[in-house]
Amino acid sequence: MKVTECFDKPLWMKQLPQFIGAFDDLNTLPTVDLPEFAVIGRSNVGKSSLLNAITGFSKLARVSSTPGRTQTLNFFNWDNQIMLVDLPGYGYAKASKVDVQKWQERMHMYLFGRRQLRRVFLLIDSRHGIKDVDLIMMKECDDAGVGYQIVLTKVDKIGQKEMQEAVAAVHAISKKHPAMHPDVLATSSESKCGIDAVLGSISLSA
Numbered sequence: 571m572k573v574t575e576c577f578d579k580p581l582w583m584k585q586l587p588q589f590i591g592a593f594d595d596l597n598t599l600p601t602v603d604l605p606e607f608a609v610i611g612r613s614n615v616g617k618s619s620l621l622n623a624i625t626g627f628s629k630l631a632r633v634s635s636t637p638g639r640t641q642t643l644n645f646f647n648w649d650n651q652i653m654l655v656d657l658p659g660y661g662y663a664k665a666s667k668v669d670v671q672k673w674q675e676r677m678h679m680y681l682f683g684r685r686q687l688r689r690v691f692l693l694i695d696s697r698h699g700i701k702d703v704d705l706i707m708m709k710e711c712d713d714a715g716v717g718y719q720i721v722l723t724k725v726d727k728i729g730q731k732e733m734q735e736a737v738a739a740v741h742a743i744s745k746k747h748p749a750m751h752p753d754v755l756a757t758s759s760e761s762k763c764g765i766d767a768v769l770g771s772i773s774l775s776a
Contacts, residue, residue: 577766580773582649587625590653592642596679600645605776606653606686610677611693612703613659616723619759620693621646621656624768631656643680652776653686661703682714689751689775690718691768696725696736696756700743712749719751719771726758 593599609617618631630646644656657677681690690711694700700708711718720740725733733756740754755771757764 577770585649587646587648590645605688608655610657612661623759696722
């Protein structure tokens with residue numbers, strides 16, 4: 571079923587998600603049995619902005635222009651229906667190699683060992699397209715059987731033609747990635763373009 575831009579939010583999606591905690595030890599992650607939807611992408615791709623846009627609360631997740639600001643696994647309980655999980659960005663970060671390696675190991679252990687994980691939203695900056703580090707993450711998800719959906723961000727920064735080309739570029743490689751969801755979501759946290767489609771995807775998969 572393809573998600574449209576006309577999504578009627580269920581009541582629970584109109585509630586304020588509750589911040590559960592920022593975890594740097596996988597042994598202390600929440601044990602509640604709710605479906606989890608994780609957001610991941612290169613540093614500064616717009617993860618926090620997207621989380622704020624889909625929940626409708628501008629201060630839910632901290633937005634920063636500094637790459638690598640998210641260093642922990644941040645959990646949000648959305649009206650006891652689902653968990654939203656903000657994962658550390660990969661790629662460039664103003665931190666030591668040792669710290670970055672720790673974040674990456676923690677993130678990978680979560681992705682490939684978390685029973686509650688229902689879907690990963692893998693964010694790609696529409697202005698720059700899929701990079702080598704994204705392909706590595708996609709392949710790891712494929713190998714582990716972790717279902718993921720590509721979300722193009724910041725489409726308000728490009729024209730309609732460029733957006734269509736960005737979507738087509740993702741579709742062109744989708745056959746090489748068996749765990750990738752076939753629908754590519756083009757979004758803007760500023761204009762709210764595509765936000766309903768993300769909510770619809772969550773609702774259909776929860």
